[in-house]
Amino acid sequence: MPTTYLDFEKPVADLESKLIELKKLAETTQVDVSEAVARLEDSIIQLRQDTAQNLTRWQRVQLSRHPDRPYTLDYIELMCEEFIELHGDRTVRDDPAMVGGFCNMDGQTVMVIGQQKGRNTKQRQQRNFGMANPEGYRKALRLMLLAQKFNKPIVTLIDTPGAFPGLEAEERGQGEAIARNLKEMFMLKVPVVCVVIGEGASGGALGIAIGDRVLMLENTWYSVISPENCSTILWRSWNFKEQAAEAMKITAKDMQMARLVDGIVEEPLGGAHLDHKTMAETLKKTILGHIKELQQLTPEERINQRIDKFCAMGVFSE
Template identity: 90%
Template sequence: MPTYLDFEKPVAELESKLAELKKLADTTQVDVSEAVIRLEDSIIQLRKDTAQNLTRWQRVQLSRHPDRPYTLDYIELMCEEFIELHGDRTVRDDPAMVGGFCNIDGQSMLIIGQQKGRNTKQRQHRNFGMANPEGYRKALRLMKLAEKFNKPIVALIDTPGAFPGLEAEERGQGEAIARNLKEMFMLKVPVICIIIGEGASGGALGIAIGDRVLMLENTWYSVISPESCSSILWRSWNFKEQAAEALRLTASDMTMAKLIDGIVEEPLGGAHLDHQAMANILKNVILGSINELQKLTPEERINQRIDKFCSMGVFTE
């Protein structure tokens, strides 16, 4: 059974009626094809209307949908081959950050990204997609390896933030993220960063410095989550909807602020409804971006990357 969010309840009701109608047709042999077609058209139209009127908080909810595809789902659906690499060669392997070399339609590349879990056991193992310093150091080790072998880098970002525990700070969480920022600016190979779910704070930014920074349609990217913002400003999580509006954290907001390079459309209703269709869209975007970036020299890519990020937030009066 699919999981429906509160604002998807009208769609859920229509889909329930559709299922009942199809079941009736199977048991009674009554021809209800016209009614089925009308109901399917109504569902499609309702999904379109819902998508056009989503609030910022509702997009945040969609980005966290429990059925939404995660990094390993995209890797499985897009790649013919994938060899996962482990460890930061200093402390340990961080399961919240995954990465390895893969092959997509004959194009070899490195894919890295945060990985959440589907159930309680997996979420604990993956630390809810919140990487420790060794996760960011592993990501950097793999990126430098990709640079050595002249392979493009794709970063899939989906995290509620870097792990904020005391042990993470003791092992240099801030330094690990800061080093990634510095080193990613200077990578000689094409770097494509795509926010596939949540893009929160430095935890997201630690693998998000690229030639192309893209966001899926129902994702968010911000220095802080709406709940945390609400708890700071109002001393309560009850104002998260207002916080989401004030933060302007959606893909369209980021495009208007010139903080990302583009938006990747999702299948009607969201990526969680059709993993394969979303993976096909993402694959085409990745291959197209790599093809564009490979036409530039490493020096041109680096200079454009630096110029792009240095121009963010600049204004004249």
């Protein structure tokens, strides 16, 4: 069970609290309450289903940031074997906000790269809250080119509130590093599968999100700006973030309808934070399925389809 409940999860939290009390009562009094427990468990499942079907866009943003949600290293641990992390951009330093390396995924060697947030204050400071510096994007590109050298598929896991906006990052070429990644990823000769596992904000996300397949988990968002910052710009206040999220249409369903992503990966009932293992198994199966499909194409076919797909975005006729 989750250690943290969001505001809209309070009715579920109340029922689960009653369930825990009922089970404790059964243990202490040796009274058979199995029927009551079963009814309560059914009620919890039904309430979670009703909640999931009526989530607002802002609530999905909240779920994408849930503190118990699995991060990149969690997925790597659950999906991969023999993960060998590779460090450094060979220019300045290693960026802990961007992790990557070769691993074995059910017999398929892949290069997995992703942004990593932290679980506690110390880790968040170390990982810079998942906001990569230029070195992170240059490290990601170095690893992608290494994967291409050995003809191995690339998987990127996107979860960032944006690239680090500090002065030092701009001085070291933040914009150039992201732009170079965009250019180079279009021309990669190996299959590339990109997955938004949490927040997909701005160029910080896009810097590792040019792929043959771009997927989103069910409770994630992908946009040029966060609802809070959009609200700040338009209304001079964060208080309109819910309205901003609705207007921006940033959820996985919105992105798929706009043909900006290629698919949605279903999460366990209630969200990925409730069942890391099941979520990882579902994601691994989905990734391997797409890699198998992409491996049937020649490098030239993949590159041409990749370019055509992104060039078609935003095109409309009157």
